[in-house]
Amino acid sequence: MPLADRRPLRIALLGCGVVGTEVARVLTSDAEEFARRIGAPVELVGIAVRRAGRRRDLDVPEELFTTDAMGLVTRGDVDVVIEVIGGIEPARELILAALEHGASVVTANKALLAEDGETLYEAAAKAERDLYYEAAVAGAIPIVRPLRESLAGDRVTRVLGIVNGTTNFILDAMSTTGAGFADALDEAQRLGYAEADPTADVEGFDAAAKAAILAGLAFHTRVTISDVHREGITEVTAADVRSAEEIGSVVKLLAICELDAEGAVSARVHPAMIPTSHPLASVRGAYNAVFVESEGAGQLMFYGPGAGGAPTASAVLGDVVTVAQHRLAGISGVGESAHASLEIVPIGRARTRYHVAIDVDDRPGVLSAVAQAFAAHDVSIKTVRQEGHGGDAQLVVVTHEAEDAALSATVADVRELDMVRGVSSVMRVEGVS
Amino acid sequence: MPLADRRPLRIALLGCGVVGTEVARVLTSDAEEFARRIGAPVELVGIAVRRAGRRRDLDVPEELFTTDAMGLVTRGDVDVVIEVIGGIEPARELILAALEHGASVVTANKALLAEDGETLYEAAAKAERDLYYEAAVAGAIPIVRPLRESLAGDRVTRVLGIVNGTTNFILDAMSTTGAGFADALDEAQRLGYAEADPTADVEGFDAAAKAAILAGLAFHTRVTISDVHREGITEVTAADVRSAEEIGSVVKLLAICELDAEGAVSARVHPAMIPTSHPLASVRGAYNAVFVESEGAGQLMFYGPGAGGAPTASAVLGDVVTVAQHRLAGISGVGESAHASLEIVPIGRARTRYHVAIDVDDRPGVLSAVAQAFAAHDVSIKTVRQEGHGGDAQLVVVTHEAEDAALSATVADVRELDMVRGVSSVMRVEGVS
Ligand SMILES: NC(=O)c1ccc[n+]([C@@H]2O[C@H](COP(=O)([O-])OP(=O)(O)OC[C@H]3O[C@@H](n4cnc5c(N)ncnc54)[C@H](OP(=O)(O)O)[C@@H]3O)[C@@H](O)[C@H]2O)c1
Ligand SMILES: NC(=O)c1ccc[n+]([C@@H]2O[C@H](COP(=O)([O-])OP(=O)(O)OC[C@H]3O[C@@H](n4cnc5c(N)ncnc54)[C@H](OP(=O)(O)O)[C@@H]3O)[C@@H](O)[C@H]2O)c1
Numbered sequence: 001m002p003l004a005d006r007r008p009l010r011i012a013l014l015g016c017g018v019v020g021t022e023v024a025r026v027l028t029s030d031a032e033e034f035a036r037r038i039g040a041p042v043e044l045v046g047i048a049v050r051r052a053g054r055r056r057d058l059d060v061p062e063e064l065f066t067t068d069a070m071g072l073v074t075r076g077d078v079d080v081v082i083e084v085i086g087g088i089e090p091a092r093e094l095i096l097a098a099l100e101h102g103a104s105v106v107t108a109n110k111a112l113l114a115e116d117g118e119t120l121y122e123a124a125a126k127a128e129r130d131l132y133y134e135a136a137v138a139g140a141i142p143i144v145r146p147l148r149e150s151l152a153g154d155r156v157t158r159v160l161g162i163v164n165g166t167t168n169f170i171l172d173a174m175s176t177t178g179a180g181f182a183d184a185l186d187e188a189q190r191l192g193y194a195e196a197d198p199t200a201d202v203e204g205f206d207a208a209a210k211a212a213i214l215a216g217l218a219f220h221t222r223v224t225i226s227d228v229h230r231e232g233i234t235e236v237t238a239a240d241v242r243s244a245e246e247i248g249s250v251v252k253l254l255a256i257c258e259l260d261a262e263g264a265v266s267a268r269v270h271p272a273m274i275p276t277s278h279p280l281a282s283v284r285g286a287y288n289a290v291f292v293e294s295e296g297a298g299q300l301m302f303y304g305p306g307a308g309g310a311p312t313a314s315a316v317l318g319d320v321v322t323v324a325q326h327r328l329a330g331i332s333g334v335g336e337s338a339h340a341s342l343e344i345v346p347i348g349r350a351r352t353r354y355h356v357a358i359d360v361d362d363r364p365g366v367l368s369a370v371a372q373a374f375a376a377h378d379v380s381i382k383t384v385r386q387e388g389h390g391g392d393a394q395l396v397v398v399t400h401e402a403e404d405a406a407l408s409a410t411v412a413d414v415r416e417l418d419m420v421r422g423v424s425s426v427m428r429v430e431g432v433s
Numbered sequence: 434m435p436l437a438d439r440r441p442l443r444i445a446l447l448g449c450g451v452v453g454t455e456v457a458r459v460l461t462s463d464a465e466e467f468a469r470r471i472g473a474p475v476e477l478v479g480i481a482v483r484r485a486g487r488r489r490d491l492d493v494p495e496e497l498f499t500t501d502a503m504g505l506v507t508r509g510d511v512d513v514v515i516e517v518i519g520g521i522e523p524a525r526e527l528i529l530a531a532l533e534h535g536a537s538v539v540t541a542n543k544a545l546l547a548e549d550g551e552t553l554y555e556a557a558a559k560a561e562r563d564l565y566y567e568a569a570v571a572g573a574i575p576i577v578r579p580l581r582e583s584l585a586g587d588r589v590t591r592v593l594g595i596v597n598g599t600t601n602f603i604l605d606a607m608s609t610t611g612a613g614f615a616d617a618l619d620e621a622q623r624l625g626y627a628e629a630d631p632t633a634d635v636e637g638f639d640a641a642a643k644a645a646i647l648a649g650l651a652f653h654t655r656v657t658i659s660d661v662h663r664e665g666i667t668e669v670t671a672a673d674v675r676s677a678e679e680i681g682s683v684v685k686l687l688a689i690c691e692l693d694a695e696g697a698v699s700a701r702v703h704p705a706m707i708p709t710s711h712p713l714a715s716v717r718g719a720y721n722a723v724f725v726e727s728e729g730a731g732q733l734m735f736y737g738p739g740a741g742g743a744p745t746a747s748a749v750l751g752d753v754v755t756v757a758q759h760r761l762a763g764i765s766g767v768g769e770s771a772h773a774s775l776e777i778v779p780i781g782r783a784r785t786r787y788h789v790a791i792d793v794d795d796r797p798g799v800l801s802a803v804a805q806a807f808a809a810h811d812v813s814i815k816t817v818r819q820e821g822h823g824g825d826a827q828l829v830v831v832t833h834e835a836e837d838a839a840l841s842a843t844v845a846d847v848r849e850l851d852m853v854r855g856v857s858s859v860m861r862v863e864g865v866s
Binding site for chain 1: 455567575584733737746748754
């Protein structure tokens, strides 16, 4: 049977903003190639938006647009629903309704998956439909499929990700130009790399959502954004960036998901110093990368653009091809699994290393007093060096791995020491083996 | 029904060498975790080897071993056959028999796939069974799945891969120590990074097989190893490596698959200079990486260990989990597609850039004579600089993109020029935009 005569695969698009516009553009302009790849013609049956009359830079028939998203997903003849509205509601109820009405779903919605992925995964399993979400983590970079499938026969032990382009752009600019956070943020906003309200990015909320999704995939365990310890980059100073350089490191905002020695999961987002020799250190500008360590494969890294309309649409459309092929074959892919149900440890119990710059009086005994404060909490010091003299004297300490709670208690005690004038920089150190 | 009571999934392993030993070890020692991930217990029903009585560093019952590989794959109750024997025969007939007898197949056999993948893909489609081969390209690095699935909604335009660890180790050593090829090869052999007979690696055969597989996946076109132009690294000199440094580049053996302006495919393996700022330039030692450019996603890179027992087993076992899940669900995944059937262009028509170091007489007119030879073939020069003086005088030319045939004809003509004493280095330049 010629391709064109086969029953078309019907697609509904929810949302036509940055990502949705690109999805609609490629689906319509490249329809023939999609038909060949999927094995049937594709038909875009409707596009749900909030504002109906808005001018859109898109060459599709006006009558496809609707503000009745719920009507679109429940009309009953839709094979695949693409959700690129974002946010929790109405995205959640639309996805659930789509699955109930027999559609498979592709979504880019990290916020929703990190908040309540479980409800969606269960609904998909119950409906025997696919729920795919490659675009939800690190945009165009294939990372969900590799974790879910390629590494399914291995044991992942750690995931370190640069998963937010805005903060990576800002930190990179701080490191290149020596600027402080505020100036680098201004520059990022001017160039369109940061939004007018940059909170979700710079406070680490976006990265934390991705960390939750990555930890769940890597460790076969239910992890939500509330399980993720989160610190943003607003407190990172030009001095921190310089301190990092002095120990041959750079500052990155990392999403960290790791198994501790007891087999429990730590999921956290915070700025950290990593050695310039680490593959993540050379991830510049707004690029993203995810570094994965596993027992069998060793060290893997996945690198690429983490956002943007076209890159994100590429990830969405890859999922669309897969779920479309599944629909035509009458099958659904294998769903999520939280079979391991590992414990999730609070940040205090996570094992990390600290870099601490301490402004001190330049007199005998200061090093021993500081060293004693570390020892009192069983935190062992890896290196310590003195910088400057007199009023500029500074001790720079890098610790061995210890529980985060012990490290932060140590810093609190150090601040109280007589000969200490202040602690000018505290930052975790990652990516050291 | 408790997991342990479900019908077990029966696995036959063909080959128990570097990769097979690791596969058998993990499958048996991690059997419970595999059962949870797959949804049924796994049972290793037999291991085919060439030499029966050989001592193996593996804790499995002696009676699992057999030298009758064909008997094992045709016994009729095997769900998944893992082929890690390598080579063309008997691997091909074993895989075909396995598919015919109802098993899905996972293989790491790049040589066979690059020689005759088509026969295998067709047999799998006919048998409605899976044929997965993530381990065949770049070992543990997930690259087959991303190309086959994640990028299925995008148009890949170029793949540049460092897909052979031995040659990358040697070139990296040459660049770090200034050694020549022979010394660096000795060192690689001493450290176990190169085999006693290094031909397959240093002459580029291994990389060419991977290039054929990558090009087929990226461009939905049938590509075999005989379509791939191949040059190894045996001719790379310490002077080439120094010349690369002088233009801010490093020498890498690249597998290159790209679409030209007419939409035809060029697949080739050769050493090339790439700028140190290119993400592939920092791939050190025996690591592999594959850099992918596509219309939507932009630039992606996948990095990790390209060989070794445990990493390769990780890739094999990820495939095993997928095909096992498919078997239990009574489905098979979506197969290969060569629907695009693009033309494959010979190396002469590929568009590349050359770096040429020419030993010349240090007299007026030499530059103009050389420049004229380039112009005569319509090759435009990007930069030219003179190095040294008198008997050491050298012209170093970097060209713009031109057809490879025109470039090599130019070099041939330059060699004949009166004022030219010799051409001491000719190398292609890649990764420049
Ligand atoms: N942008 C990126 O680079 C990127 C990268 C990765 C993932 N994502 C994810 O992709 C999703 C979409 O992001 P985006 O940047 O494309 O967002 P956006 O530009 O803000 O677009 C949102 C779209 O949803 C529509 N919409 C909002 N509320 C709606 C409702 N109640 N009913 C129907 N339509 C509604 C809007 O309609 P109007 O056009 O009428 O306002 C708009 O078309 C989010 O989950 C985001 O996290 C985005
Ligand atoms: N090694 C790597 O790092 C790597 C990486 C990626 C892909 N691969 C691919 O993986 C495959 C296996 O590589 P390898 O390094 O594991 O090879 P290997 O160490 O040479 O092992 C080959 C195994 O196959 C067995 N064998 C050979 N001929 C046989 C026959 N006619 N019937 C039954 N068994 C036979 C051998 O039996 P005996 O033990 O009795 O000799 C041996 O156990 C190859 O396709 C290779 O290209 C390897």
